[in-house]
Amino acid sequence: MERLPLEGLRVLDLSQVYAGPLAARTLADLGAEVIRVESAVRSTRGGPRPQPGAVYPQGDPGRRPFNRSAYYNEVNRNKLAVGLDLSKEAGRDIFKKLVAVSDALIENFSPRVMANFGLDYPVLEGINPRLVMVSISAYGQTGPYRGYVSFGRGIEAMTGLSDVTAYEDSGPIGPGIAYADAVAGLHAAFAVLAALRERRRTGRGRYIDLSLRESLAAMMGEWLVSLSPKRMGGCFRRVERPPRAGNRDATGLFQGCYRCRGEDDWIAVAIQSEAEWEAFCRAIGDPPWVREERFADLLSRLRNRAELDRLIEGWTIRHTSEEAMRILQGVGVRAGAVRSVGELFSDRHLRARGFFEKITHPEAGTHDYPGLPWKLGLTPGCIRAPAPCFAEHNAYVFGELLGIPQDRIAALEAEGVIVRTPIR
Amino acid sequence: MESYPLSDVRVIELGEYVSAPYAAKLLADLGASVIKVENPRGGDEARRAGPFIDGIPHPEKSALFLHLNTNKKGITLDFRTETGWALLAQLISRADILVGNLGPGALDYLKLRAGNPRLITVSISCFGEEGPYAAYRGADIVAQALGGVMKLTGFPDREPLKIAGPQGEYLAGLNAALVAMAALHFRDESGHGQHIEISSMECMASILEGALTGFAYDGSQRRRDGPRHPTAYPSTILPSKDGFVHVDASGDWETFARFMGIPEPERFKPEELRERADEIDALLIPRLAERSREEWFHEAQAWRLPFAMVLSVDELPPDPQFQARGFFTEIAHPVAGPLLQAGAPFQVKGARRPAGRAPLLGEHNEEVYRGMLGYTAQELSQLRGMGVI
Numbered sequence: 001m002e003r004l005p006l007e008g009l010r011v012l013d014l015s016q017v018y019a020g021p022l023a024a025r026t027l028a029d030l031g032a033e034v035i036r037v038e039s040a041v042r043s044t045r046g047g048p049r050p051q052p053g054a055v056y057p058q059g060d061p062g063r064r065p066f067n068r069s070a071y072y073n074e075v076n077r078n079k080l081a082v083g084l085d086l087s088k089e090a091g092r093d094i095f096k097k098l099v100a101v102s103d104a105l106i107e108n109f110s111p112r113v114m115a116n117f118g119l120d121y122p123v124l125e126g127i128n129p130r131l132v133m134v135s136i137s138a139y140g141q142t143g144p145y146r147g148y149v150s151f152g153r154g155i156e157a158m159t160g161l162s163d164v165t166a167y168e169d170s171g172p173i174g175p176g177i178a179y180a181d182a183v184a185g186l187h188a189a190f191a192v193l194a195a196l197r198e199r200r201r202t203g204r205g206r207y208i209d210l211s212l213r214e215s216l217a218a219m220m221g222e223w224l225v226s227l228s229p230k231r232m233g234g235c236f237r238r239v240e241r242p243p244r245a246g247n248r249d250a251t252g253l254f255q256g257c258y259r260c261r262g263e264d265d266w267i268a269v270a271i272q273s274e275a276e277w278e279a280f281c282r283a284i285g286d287p288p289w290v291r292e293e294r295f296a297d298l299l300s301r302l303r304n305r306a307e308l309d310r311l312i313e314g315w316t317i318r319h320t321s322e323e324a325m326r327i328l329q330g331v332g333v334r335a336g337a338v339r340s341v342g343e344l345f346s347d348r349h350l351r352a353r354g355f356f357e358k359i360t361h362p363e364a365g366t367h368d369y370p371g372l373p374w375k376l377g378l379t380p381g382c383i384r385a386p387a388p389c390f391a392e393h394n395a396y397v398f399g400e401l402l403g404i405p406q407d408r409i410a411a412l413e414a415e416g417v418i419v420r421t422p423i424r
Numbered sequence: 425m426e427s428y429p430l431s432d433v434r435v436i437e438l439g440e441y442v443s444a445p446y447a448a449k450l451l452a453d454l455g456a457s458v459i460k461v462e463n464p465r466g467g468d469e470a471r472r473a474g475p476f477i478d479g480i481p482h483p484e485k486s487a488l489f490l491h492l493n494t495n496k497k498g499i500t501l502d503f504r505t506e507t508g509w510a511l512l513a514q515l516i517s518r519a520d521i522l523v524g525n526l527g528p529g530a531l532d533y534l535k536l537r538a539g540n541p542r543l544i545t546v547s548i549s550c551f552g553e554e555g556p557y558a559a560y561r562g563a564d565i566v567a568q569a570l571g572g573v574m575k576l577t578g579f580p581d582r583e584p585l586k587i588a589g590p591q592g593e594y595l596a597g598l599n600a601a602l603v604a605m606a607a608l609h610f611r612d613e614s615g616h617g618q619h620i621e622i623s624s625m626e627c628m629a630s631i632l633e634g635a636l637t638g639f640a641y642d643g644s645q646r647r648r649d650g651p652r653h654p655t656a657y658p659s660t661i662l663p664s665k666d667g668f669v670h671v672d673a674s675g676d677w678e679t680f681a682r683f684m685g686i687p688e689p690e691r692f693k694p695e696e697l698r699e700r701a702d703e704i705d706a707l708l709i710p711r712l713a714e715r716s717r718e719e720w721f722h723e724a725q726a727w728r729l730p731f732a733m734v735l736s737v738d739e740l741p742p743d744p745q746f747q748a749r750g751f752f753t754e755i756a757h758p759v760a761g762p763l764l765q766a767g768a769p770f771q772v773k774g775a776r777r778p779a780g781r782a783p784l785l786g787e788h789n790e791e792v793y794r795g796m797l798g799y800t801a802q803e804l805s806q807l808r809g810m811g812v813i
Contacts, residue, residue: 005610018633030606052675052694053655055638070641071634138730140771143748148725149674153651153659154732157670162651162661163736164588165577172661172668172734173651175587176576182631186598187769193605194454195772198429200612206429210770214751218769219446219594221491223737224752226475228487228764242475242737247565249588251474255565257574257583266584268569329560336566336625338584340575341639341646344629347570349557355626367640373630374603375552378618379610 004031005379009196010102012037013079016044018152018178019212020108020136021075022185027104027192028078029372029381035102035397036081037095038390040419045072045390047424057364066422067363067389074369076387077359082398083391083419086117090417095119097402100128104192108136111146121207131205132195134188140211152178155212161220166244180216187215254301256309257338258316260324266338267321269312269328277301279331284315361386391420428455428777433608436461436515437496438503438524438531440469442564442590443548443624445492446597447523447604452495453768455777459515459792460493464500464813467785468493477760483785484759490782491766498783499792500813503531508812513539514797520544520611521604525596528553533619543617544607546600550592552623562624567592571628576635579650595631596624657697658704661734662712668734669717671708673697676729683727684711757781789813 009032013024021036021044028034038045046054046069050061055070062068085091096119099105105124107114114120114135121133135141138150153174156162162174188210195206217224223242247257247268254277255270271277274297281290289295289311294304301308316324321337328335339347345368350356353375356368364386372381398404398418412418433456437448445460445468452458462468470492471483478485503512516522517540524531525548533545547553550562557570568574568586578585600622611617629636635646635654646654651670653659658680659672673680677697681689686707692700712720717733724731735743741752741764751767765779793799793813807813 003610003614005606007610008613009609022631026602030603053698055634055641055644057641059642070637074634074637134770139745140749143745145725145745148730149728150730150732151659151672151674153653154670154672154730157661157668157732157734160735160737160740161588162670162734163668165585166588167578167582167585170579171651171663173578173585174661175573176578176646176648176654177573177631177633177635179573179587179591179631182633183595183598186595186602190450190598190602190605191770191772193602193609194429194451197433197605197608197612198775201432206775207773208770209773211749213745214749214767214771215769217740217746217751217766219591219598220589220737221766222475222486222488222589224487224740224766225491225763226477226487227738227741228477228760228762245588247583247586249586250564250590252472253563255563257565257569257585259583264575266569266574268563268565268574268586270563270565272563329557332561334561334563334566336560336563336569338569338574339572341572341632341635342643344572344636345639349551349555349570350626350629353552353555353623353626355629364641367637369640370630370632370636373599373623373626375621376603376607376618377620378616379607 003379004381005376006031009033009104010035011104011106012098012102014105014107015136016108018075018181019184019188020106022182023134023136023188023192024079024106025075025077026186026189031379031381034079035098035393036076036079036388037084037098038081039085040083040421040423042424043422045069047422062363064363073361073364073387077369077383078385079388080393080397081388081390082394085417085419086119088415088417090412090415092117092119094398094402094417096127098397099124099131101401102128102131103196104132106134106136106188106192110149111135111137111141125205129204130199132192132199132208133205134191134208134210136184136188136210136212138212140214141209150212152181152212155180155216159213159216159220160223161216164242164244164249167246168244170244180212183219184210184212184215248305254298254305256312258309258313260316260319260321262320265321267316267324268336268338270334272334276333280328280333283327283331283333357383359383359386363389390422394418394420428775429772430454430456433457433521434519435459436519436522438522438526440525441473442470442488442492442593443597443600444523444525445470446594447546447548447600448496449492449494450598450601451521453777458496460496460498460783461501461503461512462498462785464502464786464811467500471785490757490760490763493782494765495777495780496783497788497792498786499789500786502812505812507807507810511797511812516540516543520608521546523548523600523604525549528558537617537619541617542611542615544604544611544620546604546620546622548596548600548622548624550624552626553621564590564592567624567628571625572632573628576632576646576648578648580648584648592624592628595627596622599627652701655698657701658708660701660705662705662708664712664717664720665715667717669712669720670732670734671712672730674730679727680729683724683729684708753779755779755781759784786813
């Protein structure tokens with residue numbers, strides 16, 4: 001069998017929606033055994049009725065839509081799943097047995113939920129002092145907003161990212177994906193691995209308090225550090241907000257996104273050095289305007305950017321984004337076609353690198369899924385298993401791993417402690 | 425000596441701009457000892473990129489550099505010279521992780537690993553080391569374009585937008601740090617180091633929020649639609665009395681409508697909410713104009729509705745939540761003056777390394793070349809004279 005970097009580690013995934021599941025998936029992709037502990041009600045995969053906005057194979061939710069959601073199946077591959085009701089004491093007892101044999105726990109309930117269950121870190125640490133636990137929340141486990149809720153998009157607003165992800169002349173927009181969730185999930189996976197490294201030396205676990213807002217702010221630090229002089233004298237002075245710069249937010253280079261010949265067809269171009277500007281001019285056939293004084297250097301080009309954008313688009317509009325990319329990259333100009341989701345599937349680079357993997361899910365069928373975004377030379381890894389069906393691994397986890405006798409499992413099922421199908 | 429989670433991890437960074445420096449910063453801020461190698465001809469290009477502390481370009485005042493290089497030691501080294509390469513090999517012989525983003529072909533990782541099979545090398549680039557675009561030239565906007573995120577961002581009738589800031593770079597650095605930690609775990613278990621490559625285009629394409637699998641399942645193409653959520657509604661940004669507010673029903677239209685005072689909410693069936701967004705916005709806008717964004721934020725939260733204020737970056741430092749959690753710290757810098765330093769992406773209870781400022785160009789040459797590698801002052805000045813350091 002092929003070796004994987006995190007083989008031998010066991011992670012419990014109590015999380016919902018995107019950030020937490022992505023954190024756990026990252027560890028699963030790297031070889032950890034990840035067990036999703038799911039409840040019969042309000043599971044992120046939905047209940048017996050189709051979820052509004054969810055995407056199902058061929059548009060058909062099927063008899064068990066909770067096993068067929070595209071979103072769920074993308075962020076939960078390589079994991080196992082059990083059905084367990086933590087609101088019942090017997091359910092919590094079983095959970096504690098799982099904690100005793102696990103290395104890490106990822107949860108993203110609102111703060112206080114785990115404490116209300118009697119499953120907060122001080123309790124779990126008593127059961128397993130080697131446990132690394134990460135609590136992912138919108139604003140953190142402390143402070144005046146600790147009880148406040150948010151999805152990624154709200155956090156992008158509260159961090160200033162929506163304000164600047166906007167056109168020069170528009171209101172705030174924000175990323176078209178739940179970027180804050182993704183960033184939080186990846187930071188959480190990193191935090192778990194760092195704490196596990198420390199455990200090697202100390203023999204003890206750690207508790208990690210990860211706020212979506214702080215993990216996103218860490219990736220916007222240059223703007224925050226640049227506010228430094230405004231902090232002088234012990235008080236913050238209100239300063240003008242950073243301008244909305246559209247696609248031109250990078251300093252020291254001229255960049256933009258230009259319309260191409262196809263429908264909703266665009267190319268992004270970044271020109272960094274004078275040599276790249278010269279190459280760009282040659283690539284577009286050296287029209288007379290490229291020699292004009294107003295475009296002579298970077299500062300002039302930035303000053304006259306509206307005019308220059310219009311002239312550049314006069315060239316790009318005659319080509320598809322694919323042609324324009326080949327022409328420009330052919331002479332060393334940084335350019336990339338703006339890919340749609342569908343175009344990503346046929347992108348020759350991603351295909352050649354094996355980015356997509358064909359996987360059969362027992363209830364959703366056979367599809368191409370986006371794979372692992374890293375290439376590890378010695379331990380490459382792959383999608384080893386599709387996302388689990390609800391409660392698919394009850395027998396392995398409760399029977400084999402915890403050694404609960406068959407008749408006891410049946411009794412726990414009758415009591416609704418161990419569950420086999422979601423209720424709603 | 426204080427002990428932090430990664431105190432016994434030794435890292436060499438051959439990084440420029442954002443991605444590799446962010447990966448090494450994540451490790452350094454948790455206690456790893458990171459030596460950042462900069463070229464002697466001006467150093468890391470982030471030193472020349474803004475924003476700058478007082479708006480005037482200066483290599484020690486780039487906020488980008490100051491943010492990305494906390495808690496590192498900085499040395500200068502031209503490893504393209506024979507002597508420089510030998511010095512690099514000496515540094516690497518005692519390292520656990522080497523992270524670089526100097527472009528495909530800039531560094532012979534195989535040769536570097538030859539002397540230290542336990543070494544983990546991480547190479548970050550826009551496209552990776554193999555494949556049809558491997559020789560293409562990358563940029564943050566190029567990774568965001570080819571990675572699929574731009575097509576989903578912005579207004580449908582205007583050009584696609586990148587996420588503000590070098591997010592393709594940050595994201596690749598974050599992925600690099602976590603995979604390096606996984607490889608370190610494997611190394612500690614098996615004794616084997618390995619080489620890892622990270623492409624920012626692929627990192628971006630990996631976080632499209634289920635959109636790729638959605639397309640694979642039923643051919644549906646998600647499209648950009650300004651601040652509106654692609655499937656759930658209401659989830660958008662609208663003006664309030666004094667600024668913008670993110671309104672969000674969190675899938676509970678009934679509670680949302682009651683909170684916002686929308687009459688006869690049953691006119692809108694749950695499955696129609698998204699397609700009737702214009703109508704809903706028209707009902708919300710006059711109502712939202714009655715109160716400030718701060719009032720809406722707190723009042724909605726009392727109803728467990730995930731509203732948010734659209735803040736601008738300069739409003740973050742005084743924010744009561746950031747203040748209460750001590751997210752920002754102030755540190756001294758000999759050239760740039762007192763700095764407001766953004767905090768860690770997560771809090772490890774009991775393991776906070778105090779923010780140490782970014783190094784000046786070549787600041788730790790003496791400490792590293794003399795203290796660690798044992799060169800004499802005379803040898804050091806020779807190396808300086810040869811332009812090696």
